[in-house]
Amino acid sequence: MTEPLLSIRDVHKGFGGFKAVDGISFDVPRGSIAGLIGPNGAGKTTLFNIISGLYSTDSGEVILDGVRLTGKAPHQVFGSGLARTFQIPRPFPAMTVLENLMIVPRPQAGEKFWNNWIRPGAVKAQEEELRAKAEQVLAFCNLTQVAGSEAQNLSGGQHKLLELARILMADPKIILLDEPAAGVNPTLMRDLVDRILELNAQGYTFLIIEHNMDVVMSVCDPIFVMAQGRLLYQGNAAGVRSDASVLDAYLGETI
Amino acid sequence: MIGVLSYLIFFMILALVFGIAVLGLNLQWGYTGLFNAGVAGFLAIGGYAMAILTGPSREAVFGGFELPFLVGLIGAMGAAGLGGIIIGLVTLRLRGEYLAVATFGIAVTIQLVCLNWEYLTGGTLGLIGIPNPTHELASAPLAQNAIFLAMVVALTALVYWGLQRIVNAPWGRVLKAIREDEIAAESLGKNPALIRLTSFVLGCMLMGLGGALYVAFIGFVSPFDFLPIITFQIWTMLIVGGSANNRGAILGAIVVWAVWTGSGYIISQIVPPEFQAQSGAMQAVLIGLILVLSLLFRPRGLIGEKLHVSRHAKL
Numbered sequence: 001m002t003e004p005l006l007s008i009r010d011v012h013k014g015f016g017g018f019k020a021v022d023g024i025s026f027d028v029p030r031g032s033i034a035g036l037i038g039p040n041g042a043g044k045t046t047l048f049n050i051i052s053g054l055y056s057t058d059s060g061e062v063i064l065d066g067v068r069l070t071g072k073a074p075h076q077v078f079g080s081g082l083a084r085t086f087q088i089p090r091p092f093p094a095m096t097v098l099e100n101l102m103i104v105p106r107p108q109a110g111e112k113f114w115n116n117w118i119r120p121g122a123v124k125a126q127e128e129e130l131r132a133k134a135e136q137v138l139a140f141c142n143l144t145q146v147a148g149s150e151a152q153n154l155s156g157g158q159h160k161l162l163e164l165a166r167i168l169m170a171d172p173k174i175i176l177l178d179e180p181a182a183g184v185n186p187t188l189m190r191d192l193v194d195r196i197l198e199l200n201a202q203g204y205t206f207l208i209i210e211h212n213m214d215v216v217m218s219v220c221d222p223i224f225v226m227a228q229g230r231l232l233y234q235g236n237a238a239g240v241r242s243d244a245s246v247l248d249a250y251l252g253e254t255i
Numbered sequence: 256m257i258g259v260l261s262y263l264i265f266f267m268i269l270a271l272v273f274g275i276a277v278l279g280l281n282l283q284w285g286y287t288g289l290f291n292a293g294v295a296g297f298l299a300i301g302g303y304a305m306a307i308l309t310g311p312s313r314e315a316v317f318g319g320f321e322l323p324f325l326v327g328l329i330g331a332m333g334a335a336g337l338g339g340i341i342i343g344l345v346t347l348r349l350r351g352e353y354l355a356v357a358t359f360g361i362a363v364t365i366q367l368v369c370l371n372w373e374y375l376t377g378g379t380l381g382l383i384g385i386p387n388p389t390h391e392l393a394s395a396p397l398a399q400n401a402i403f404l405a406m407v408v409a410l411t412a413l414v415y416w417g418l419q420r421i422v423n424a425p426w427g428r429v430l431k432a433i434r435e436d437e438i439a440a441e442s443l444g445k446n447p448a449l450i451r452l453t454s455f456v457l458g459c460m461l462m463g464l465g466g467a468l469y470v471a472f473i474g475f476v477s478p479f480d481f482l483p484i485i486t487f488q489i490w491t492m493l494i495v496g497g498s499a500n501n502r503g504a505i506l507g508a509i510v511v512w513a514v515w516t517g518s519g520y521i522i523s524q525i526v527p528p529e530f531q532a533q534s535g536a537m538q539a540v541l542i543g544l545i546l547v548l549s550l551l552f553r554p555r556g557l558i559g560e561k562l563h564v565s566r567h568a569k570l
Contacts, residue, residue: 110425
């Protein structure tokens with residue numbers, strides 16, 4: 001087996017007396033679509049927040065492609081090549097969909113305010129490049145027709161696509177999706193799954209939190225099962241289906 | 256006729272001087288969502304810096320360097336910017352109303368320092384005899400004020416142009432993203448602390464510029480020029496004119512200053528002399544009233560925010 005792309009090593013996180021993440025370790029192989037499942041309150045999103053730098057860890061570390069992410073601020077984690085979406089999407093509501101995308105790549109000359117005074121030509125050229133790239137990504141995510149809309153006017157499913165589209169502006173090494181299929185209608189969900197599979201074929205690695213077992217079982221391998229802050233099981237779809245502890249803690253019945 | 260004209264010139268000078276400070280607040284609040292309730296403090300820093308740098312020397316008081324007007328303006332912006340860096344760093348972790356309370360308290364502290372640190376500020380007497388550069392260029396008061404107005408118009412235009420270049424641009428897009436959702440912005444690789452601080456400091460420098468022009472125009476500075484009511488007025492100007500729109504900020508300054516001075520004039524005409532002292536409070540009530548009416552019926556202000564941020568991303 002090759003060296004894993006993302007490595008979670010004995011991560012602990014408590015809030016007061018409550019241990020939200022209680023010694024989690026697992027590896028996400030390069031090029032995989034890994035699934036992270038488990039009952040509500042298992043600590044999945046907390047783990048995402050730790051990986052992406054929003055939360056500090058009490059102990060343990062997270063390694064991405066040989067680089068230690070632990071201790072980095074969220075914007076530095078993103079710069080290291082890890083991008084994530086949110087369970088409840090976080091678009092920039094009063095900005096156009098196009099600019100929700102154009103803001104992402106970095107470094108941008110125009111993000112240094114003085115460059116807009118002294119190097120307007122360079123800023124303009126880069127903006128044109130960003131715009132062309134954004135239009136490609138919007139087409140890939142079926143969002144072209146809403147490019148000029150305020151992001152807050154999109155539907156819930158489109159918000160999920162928008163979050164994925166934003167990430168694709170940056171070419172990250174790994175993409176963390178927090179419940180991409182939640183609240184998404186079946187056709188749009190098919191769309192989303194197709195995009196994920198296509199991106200995976202292009203070489204993107206994914207780690208996905210999801211409750212929709214059809215999605216998880218059909219696209220994710222390996223699958224990690226969390227319960228009460230601990231790793232309950234890891235394996236492939238067939239193994240998850242047949243493991244007694246997973247059935248008991250999460251699935252409840254055979255599927 | 257000359258009386259009306261000279262009053263209009265006087266009126267526009269003060270409206271635009273406040274307008275520059277409103278542009279600074281617009282950068283902080285309108286574009287970045289920073290609730291700075293300490294505008295008066297930064298006006299004061301700029302005003303006193305101007306007075307100390309350009310004013311005449313006097314016994315037992317620091318300063319009086321008699322430096323050129325332009326040096327005074329730059330020094331005032333630098334001093335307010337430095338104040339912005341220090342206060343910005345201290346309050347970097349505060350958001351929303353917490354930042355408002357902190358900056359309000361700091362502005363009151365600055366005002367009290369101005370009132371009591373006599374060696375630096377002249378205390379309650381303030382600093383007088385601040386040179387107005389137009390007095391060397393013309394002798395008639397009307398001509399002097401006309402020149403000062405031309406200069407303030409030019410400065411306002413320069414500030415407006417400079418701001419438009421940077422806010423209708425990728426930099427402004429990041430400001431707006433942080434205003435809209437800071438967690439999303441930092442998860443997408445933006446450094447909110449640095450960007451918030453930059454916006455805060457630039458805004459404070461503009462407030463310092465406004466304070467300096469105010470002091471150079473009226474020729475003296477005293478702690479009573481920078482009471483918390485001025486913060487309230489600057490805020491009302493921004494909300495009435497249109498937050499996150501630089502033209503709105505300037506328009507709001509003119510409209511609200513017109514209401515303030517106009518109501519003062521009317522009150523002085525219709526209220527009996529024995530109640531004149533109390534009637535000044537009516538002005539503040541009126542400003543509060545238009546603020547509330549604006550928030551209720553025109554929350555985006557007279558000229559609201561535009562949807563597109565970068566001028567390169569119009570559809």
